[in-house]
Amino acid sequence: MMVLEAKNIKKNFGKLEVLKGVSLSVSKGDVIAIIGPSGSGKSTFLRCMINLEKVSGGDIAIDGEPVVTGGIYVKSQQAKDAYKKLGMVFQNFNLFPHMSVIDNITSAPIHVKKIPAAEAKEQARKLLAQVGLSEKENSYPFELSGGQQQRVAIARALALKPDILLFDEPTSALDPELTGEVLAVIRNLAQEHMTLLIVTHEMAFAHDVANKIVFMDKGVIAAEGSPDEIFCNCPNERVNAFLKNYNQ
Amino acid sequence: MFWTVTLSLLEGFGVTAKIFALTLLFALPIGLIMSFGSMSKFKPLKWLVKIFVWIIRGTPLMLQLIVIYYGPGLIGAWAAKLSYTNALISWIGTWGVPERFFAVMVAFIINYSCYFSEIYRGGIESMSRGQYEAGQVLGFTKIQVFFKIILIQVIKKILPAMSNEIITLVKDTSLARIIAVYEIIWAAQVFIKRDGLIWPLIYTGAFYLVFCGLLTLLFGFFERKLDYYKG
Amino acid sequence: MKKLYKALALVFALAICMTACSQAPVSDDSKTSAPQNSTASDLDYIKDKGEMIVGITEYEPMNYLDDKGEWTGFDTEFAQMVAEKLGVTAKFIVIDWDGKIMELDSKAIDCVWNGMTLTDEVKNGMSCTDPYVVNAQVLVMPADKIDNYKSVEDLKDLTFVAESGSAGEAAIQDAGYSCTAVTTQADCLLEVSSGAADACVIDNTMANAMTGEGTSYADLKPGLALTSEDYGIGFRKGSDVTVEVNKIIKELKADGSLQELADKYQLTLAE
Numbered sequence: 001m002m003v004l005e006a007k008n009i010k011k012n013f014g015k016l017e018v019l020k021g022v023s024l025s026v027s028k029g030d031v032i033a034i035i036g037p038s039g040s041g042k043s044t045f046l047r048c049m050i051n052l053e054k055v056s057g058g059d060i061a062i063d064g065e066p067v068v069t070g071g072i073y074v075k076s077q078q079a080k081d082a083y084k085k086l087g088m089v090f091q092n093f094n095l096f097p098h099m100s101v102i103d104n105i106t107s108a109p110i111h112v113k114k115i116p117a118a119e120a121k122e123q124a125r126k127l128l129a130q131v132g133l134s135e136k137e138n139s140y141p142f143e144l145s146g147g148q149q150q151r152v153a154i155a156r157a158l159a160l161k162p163d164i165l166l167f168d169e170p171t172s173a174l175d176p177e178l179t180g181e182v183l184a185v186i187r188n189l190a191q192e193h194m195t196l197l198i199v200t201h202e203m204a205f206a207h208d209v210a211n212k213i214v215f216m217d218k219g220v221i222a223a224e225g226s227p228d229e230i231f232c233n234c235p236n237e238r239v240n241a242f243l244k245n246y247n248q
Numbered sequence: 249m250f251w252t253v254t255l256s257l258l259e260g261f262g263v264t265a266k267i268f269a270l271t272l273l274f275a276l277p278i279g280l281i282m283s284f285g286s287m288s289k290f291k292p293l294k295w296l297v298k299i300f301v302w303i304i305r306g307t308p309l310m311l312q313l314i315v316i317y318y319g320p321g322l323i324g325a326w327a328a329k330l331s332y333t334n335a336l337i338s339w340i341g342t343w344g345v346p347e348r349f350f351a352v353m354v355a356f357i358i359n360y361s362c363y364f365s366e367i368y369r370g371g372i373e374s375m376s377r378g379q380y381e382a383g384q385v386l387g388f389t390k391i392q393v394f395f396k397i398i399l400i401q402v403i404k405k406i407l408p409a410m411s412n413e414i415i416t417l418v419k420d421t422s423l424a425r426i427i428a429v430y431e432i433i434w435a436a437q438v439f440i441k442r443d444g445l446i447w448p449l450i451y452t453g454a455f456y457l458v459f460c461g462l463l464t465l466l467f468g469f470f471e472r473k474l475d476y477y478k479g
Numbered sequence: 480m481k482k483l484y485k486a487l488a489l490v491f492a493l494a495i496c497m498t499a500c501s502q503a504p505v506s507d508d509s510k511t512s513a514p515q516n517s518t519a520s521d522l523d524y525i526k527d528k529g530e531m532i533v534g535i536t537e538y539e540p541m542n543y544l545d546d547k548g549e550w551t552g553f554d555t556e557f558a559q560m561v562a563e564k565l566g567v568t569a570k571f572i573v574i575d576w577d578g579k580i581m582e583l584d585s586k587a588i589d590c591v592w593n594g595m596t597l598t599d600e601v602k603n604g605m606s607c608t609d610p611y612v613v614n615a616q617v618l619v620m621p622a623d624k625i626d627n628y629k630s631v632e633d634l635k636d637l638t639f640v641a642e643s644g645s646a647g648e649a650a651i652q653d654a655g656y657s658c659t660a661v662t663t664q665a666d667c668l669l670e671v672s673s674g675a676a677d678a679c680v681i682d683n684t685m686a687n688a689m690t691g692e693g694t695s696y697a698d699l700k701p702g703l704a705l706t707s708e709d710y711g712i713g714f715r716k717g718s719d720v721t722v723e724v725n726k727i728i729k730e731l732k733a734d735g736s737l738q739e740l741a742d743k744y745q746l747t748l749a750e
Contacts, residue, residue: 052381084387094382097479098400108386111396142478160386314581321585345587428574428582440665442537444694 003028003063003085003163003195004049010057010071011044018044020219021058026164031196033206033227036216037242042199045216046168049197050086062086063163087162091169093149095141095156101128102137105156113160120159127155131185147178151185158189165189167198183209203243207231215239253439253448260435261455263349267421267431271356272414278357279364286369297365304362310423313355317427321345352424356417363413371406372398404474411467415460432456521718522565525589531567533558534574534588539688540744541594542571553744557611558592560736564727565720577643577662580604583715590714594684596646597711606721610709610749611728612741615683616650619671619690622700628678629703637677640670647680650705665689668696680705684746709749 004026011019018041026032034042047053049060057071062082067074095104105124109115115123128134131151141149150170157165167186171179183205190196190209200206206213206227213230215223223230223239230239285297304312324343333341346354375398383393425434432452439448525531535542541554550571562569574582574591582588583605596614597607618628628634631654639658641648647667651658659676661667667679668689686701714720731737732748741748 050385052384086385088385090378090382092376092378094376094378096379096382096397098404098474098477107396108388111392112387140477156386314578318578318581318585318587321587322581325584325586345585348587426575426578428572428578430573437663437665438537440669441663442539442543444665444668444689444696446669446695 001064005061007059009048009055011048012056018219022221028195029193031190031210032212033210034199034214035206040216041219042216043168046166046199050088050166051083085163087157087160087165089153089157089167089170091172093153095149095153097141100138100140101152105159109159127158131155146174147181150182154185164195169199256435257432260432264421264431267424268418270353271360274357275360275364278361280368282361282365283368301362304359309359310426313426316355317351348427348429352429367406367409371402407471415463418460521715522720522723525567529567530570531562532588533569533571534579534582534591535571535593536576553746554592556740561724561727590712592712594710595713596708598646598649600644605713606716606718608712608721608724610711612710612746613707613749614710615704615707616647616680617683617686617701618678618680618703619686619699619701620678621698625700625702640667640676640679646708650680672696
């Protein structure tokens with residue numbers, strides 16, 4: 001079964017049509033990288049998946065549960081709960097500045113999932129170890145580098161045990177020397193067969209880690225396929241032009 | 249004489265402190281509710297609140313005190329004299345002045361709620377959208393997002409403006425004497441009128457200074473408490 | 480973070496305590512908001528509620544507090560006598576003098592009875608009784624200079640202050656001089672004492688009570704009387720109480736009780 005299925009998604013900002021019918025199916029264990037030029041609608045598409053933007057048309061089902069049908073949002077508890085299967089990591093981390101690292105990670109498990117504080121803390125420590133920041137649990141976000149903040153943000157998203165984790169350009173706000181540590185963490189998740197949907201500009205990383213590449217341009221999927229198909233002998237000229245431009 | 253004056257001023261200062269405390273007690277939450285109104289997506293409510301805030305901030309508190317205290321009685325007396333009458337007019341004819349202290353509280357709470365609402369609005373609107381979005385994708389409800397994530401950050405941002413406004417309130421309480429509520433300045437003026445003594449009026453300055461000094465320390469304490477993070 | 484919330488809660492609790500504990504005496508004039516019969520006369524209105532609220536300022540020897548903290552003075556006792564005749568009790572409330580007409584018209588008070596000089600302005604704004612006491616407006620200056628000014632002509636080079644809208648202000652203007660208006664008679668003395676003005680013109684009774692030894696104005700002295708004037712009681716404009724009170728005043732004069740009161744406070748009754 002598809003863990004996430006989007007059909008013919010449309011999105012308008014006023015008269016501007018940002019998504020002109022985008023369809024994507026995500027199977028369990030998929031690592032899908034969405035690439036494409038700025039303004040192609042890839043971030044908007046990702047944000048539509050997790051209800052940060054309202055779609056103007058199309059269908060979305062999460063783990064078989066329809067949450068949008070024919071552009072209409074389903075107002076049921078099941079639909080509401082379905083979104084809890086999705087986690088999200090933002091370009092600008094969006095950590096809570098007034099909470100320590102450990103509180104950032106435990107707040108949602110404690111207040112949303114109602115997990116006992118001690119248990120949430122124990123789990124948070126494991127996640128911090130996983131992203132290599134065990135010694136930072138009592139630090140505050142402003143005391144961390146960008147790369148460290150993004151790793152905390154990943155741990156925070158993982159604490160809710162999502163079925164799919166969405167990444168919206170997770171390294172775009174980082175200095176080049178800090179991207180490696182974040183990409184390493186995402187790579188580990190992929191190796192553990194976590195389902196990932198990644199909007200990124202890191203072509204080498206996408207090639208390396210994804211089992212499927214989606215190339216978006218001007219609000220549509222211009223090409224999709226395995227990394228080798230997209231990066232080596234792509235029949236689409238726009239993809240080639242974009243990649244050529246990118247490699248310079 | 250010094251003790252007589254001190255005791256008398258202390259009694260007046262009790263009223264000053266009462267106006268101050270009650271105003272804060274009500275205006276802080278009401279201001280927050282009003283700030284939601286002024287940011288509402290429902291346009292009529294938003295404009296209603298904005299026009300109300302404009303009127304209250306655009307007229308002197310002294311005028312508001314006079315209107316709120318004398319207004320009902322004046323309108324009542326006017327309606328009672330009208331030759332034409334109906335149920336509404338005869339009801340208005342029964343209007344009388346409210347209690348003086350009550351009128352002072354109404355005027356101060358309305359006035360300060362408006363100023364506070366604008367401070368809250370500035371603070372809330374300066375919050376980045378990302379904080380709301382992060383809360384949403386983690387499954388927090390809107391109310392949880394506001395109280396667990398936004399509010400404490402807003403408080404840190406607005407604390408300097410708030411402390412300024414609250415210290416202004418301490419001194420604004422002296423306007424209550426316009427409608428004969430006997431606060432500390434009134435108590436001091438009694439000595440001028442009755443005994444020809446000027447120094448009690450100057451002496452009230454000490455009360456205000458000490459009170460504002462304590463408030464400054466209190467706000468300093470809060471600012472240090474919130475200094476543990478940046479951003 | 481928890482500590483911060485605790486601290487905030489503490490402040491909140493303190494604020495509640497403060498309001499609960501400081502039950503400072505607040506004038507209980509809530510009765511004035513009781514429903515009124517709109518067709519009744521002002522006299523009936525006062526009789527119905529059983530009390531007459533008298534707006535005053537603290538002003539010796541007219542209205543002031545005795546050692547026990549009770550109101551006394553000529554006007555206090557006088558008002559109590561009149562109230563008794565009306566069959567009501569007199570209740571005294573200190574008002575901001577500038578707001579007296581609004582206090583009357585909004586029925587916050589029923590009359591002003593506080594050594595009020597009957598000027599045209601006062602007579603226009605309210606319904607006034609016949610004069611009951613005569614007073615003078617006197618020049619007050621530093622004690623070492625006052626004796627140099629014996630006539631109105633002598634005053635031509637002086638700068639003056641007087642209470643805004645007072646009989647003193649009118650007296651200066653009638654003499655053909657200009658003056659600076661301040662809010663209270665007491666402020667006039669402060670202006671002169673501080674050298675901001677050369678002289679002020681205030682009530683004779685006030686001038687005697689507030690200058691000389693034992694006051695902040697030991698260096699000031701009253702002198703030349705510019706005008707004499709009448710004191711009257713002010714009711715709401717159009718009130719029918721005025722006529723009634725005029726009658727009562729005549730009775731009190733006739734039986735000598737008002738003269739007795741005037742002697743007690745060293746005042747001169749009006750003819």
